[in-house]
Amino acid sequence: AQSVTQPDIHITVSEGASLELRCNYSYGATPYLFWYVQSPGQGLQLLLKYFSGDTLVQGIKGFEAEFKRSQSSFNLRKPSVHWSDAAEYFCAVGSPGNQFYFGTGTSLTVIP
Amino acid sequence: NAGVMQNPRHLVRRRGQEARLRCSPMKGHSHVYWYRQLPEEGLKFMVYLQKENIIDESGMPKERFSAEFPKEGPSILRIQQVVRGDSAAYFCASSNQQETQYFGPGTRLLVL
Numbered sequence: 745a746q747s748v749t750q751p752d753i754h755i756t757v758s759e760g761a762s763l764e765l766r767c768n769y770s771y772g773a774t775p776y777l778f779w780y781v782q783s784p785g786q787g788l789q790l791l792l793k794y795f796s797g798d799t800l801v802q803g804i805k806g807f808e809a810e811f812k813r814s815q816s817s818f819n820l821r822k823p824s825v826h827w828s829d830a831a832e833y834f835c836a837v838g839s840p841g842n843q844f845y846f847g848t849g850t851s852l853t854v855i856p
Numbered sequence: 857n858a859g860v861m862q863n864p865r866h867l868v869r870r871r872g873q874e875a876r877l878r879c880s881p882m883k884g885h886s887h888v889y890w891y892r893q894l895p896e897e898g899l900k901f902m903v904y905l906q907k908e909n910i911i912d913e914s915g916m917p918k919e920r921f922s923a924e925f926p927k928e929g930p931s932i933l934r935i936q937q938v939v940r941g942d943s944a945a946y947f948c949a950s951s952n953q954q955e956t957q958y959f960g961p962g963t964r965l966l967v968l
Contacts, residue, residue, distance in 0.1 A: 748898075780959070787860075787947060788899075788959040795955075834898055843889065843901035843912060844949075844957060 746771050748835050750847035757825050758855045765820040765850050767835035777818040778836040778844070779809055788834065794818065805829070830854045858883065860950050860960035861930075868966045875935040875942070877963045881950030888931045889957055890923060893945040905931060938967045 749768045757763055769775060776795050780788040792803025799811040809820045818835060832851050838844035861880040869875050881888050886907055891899040901915040905925035916923065920938075925931040935942055945964050949957035 776955075778956070785964075787862075787961040788949075790956060790958065793956055836899075838957075840955060841887075841904075841911070843904060843915065844891075844899075845901070846891075846898035848896075848898040 746837065746845045748837050748845050748847040750833075750835055750850050752850045753848070754851045754853070756853040756855060759827050760824050763820075763822045763825045763829070763852070765833050765835075765852070767818045767820065767847060768816050769818065769835070769837040769845075770816065771837050771839075771845075773839050775837045776839055777809075777811060778838070779803065779807070779818070779820050780834045780836060782832045782834065782849075784831075791820070791833075825852075825854055827854045827856060860885075860948055860958055862946075862948050862960035862963050864963060865961060866964045866966070868968065869938050870968050871939055872937050875938050875965055875967075877933040877935075877946050877948075877965070878930040879933070879948030879950075879960060880930045881948075882952075882958055885950035885952045885958075887951045888925050889949040889951070890931075890933050891947045891949065893947060893962075895944075899947060902933070935965075938965075940967045943967045 747770045778793045779791040782788050794801050794811045832849045834849045835847045836844040888905045890902040893899045903923045904912040920936045922934045945962045947962045948960045951957045
């Protein structure tokens with residue numbers, strides 16, 4: 745079955761601290777992997793994506809993610825969090841011409 | 857280049873009324889996806905359309921829900937005889953060449 749698991753429902757970090765959001769997936773084909781961010785009342789903005797090649801991908805706003813096939817993971821990281829990063833983060837998996845499967849999201853709170 | 861546009865942004869309906877949600881994909885995109893987001897949950901796939909064709913409607917409720925993407929004009933998600941359980945945020949995404957999906961701001965539907 746296709747699914748995405750984000751084990752952390754809510755994470756709180758101090759501004760300037762590092763961040764890692766976990767994502768594990770189950771997918772029957774070669775996965776395309778995505779991280780989106782959603783601010784309250786807003787739509788989803790694409791942070792980064794992985795299709796193939798280098799397993800460490802860089803995204804916008806200083807985010808990066810690493811694809812680990814052996815662990816079926818695609819964790820999102822940021823070295824130093826800013827207050828404006830507070831939002832809901834969604835991991836998604838899919839493939840061309842097919843629906844995306846989303847995790848239930850991780851809510852990030854940033855403490856000044 | 858305008859992004860994915862959805863209207864209305866907010867929609868209030870009484871039980872039994874019809875709701876029509878519109879989505880204009882990004883310029884050059886011919887693939888449209890509809891997702892529903894319930895409070896505190898991730899996005900759930902509903903339907904995938906190309907111009908004048910429904911490609912995958914496996915996520916659509918069997919009754920009251922329908923979608924179209926005509927040759928001209930926006931994609932429409934139609935909900936007939938709405939019930940309180942239909943209250944949710946409905947997101948449209950579009951893609952080109954079946955790659956990355958870009959999301960609109962969503963329509964928040966409230967059924968009274």
